[in-house]
Amino acid sequence: MSDELKNILASIFRMGKGSSLSRVEMRNLLVYNLRWFSPEKADRVVESAISSGLVRTEKDGMIVPAFDISSVKLDIDYTPPRDLDLEKMVRPLFERLIDTIMTTGLDRKETVRSINKKVTELNMIFPCAAVFVGIERGADMSAFYPEIENSILFQEGSRVA
Structure with a gap:
């Protein structure tokens, strides 16, 4: 699994309020707050996170990390690479x-x-x-x-x- 995807997820869960986020909250953090991705690419990031097993969906539909986000060390000015290829990051x-x-x-x-x-x-x-x-x-x-x-x-x- 991609360390880059883990970095992205750690960033948005640290920004989000609480330990769980909805799909819409994740998307909005990626698109509007962080300004890292287009809405379409943000949706693919969320789907990749789910399909990779790095997050799991609770019964109430909220998404929680399946790893310890505090273990991810990020620079204060972290941003994902512009040429990020989600399809290569997470194999089926x-x-x-x-x-x-x-x-x-x-x-x-x-x-x-x-x-x-x-x-x-x-x-x-x-x-x-x-x-x-x-x-x-x-x-x-x-x-x-x-x-x-x-x-x-x-x-x-x-x-x-």
Whole structure:
């Protein structure tokens, strides 16, 4: 996950009142208060933060950091780079799950096949099946839990071909 995205999130949560923010509050801080991004790019920052697992959405819809924002050290005049590429910063969840499982010795094709088999056999969504396969293979999948929780609550997982 990107240190740059963590820096951005730490900045807005420090600026925001309280430990949770709505999507609109996050967007407004990025666009109007900090003047770092256009409204469209600010929306992508918020979506990237959610999909990366760096933040989680509470039952009331408020967003809270999933990391200790006080551990992020920032210069007083911090601003994100102008050429910030969010798509490169946060790779899709399924790719990162597959890569983690591949560290156990499976190749990509066999990893995807194993995950899809669990999806079918156990009627699981893809992220849960990937965690299941990873744990079976001895991989530490715990870093993905907050992100998968968001995936389950707010998106639908599916097979990857």
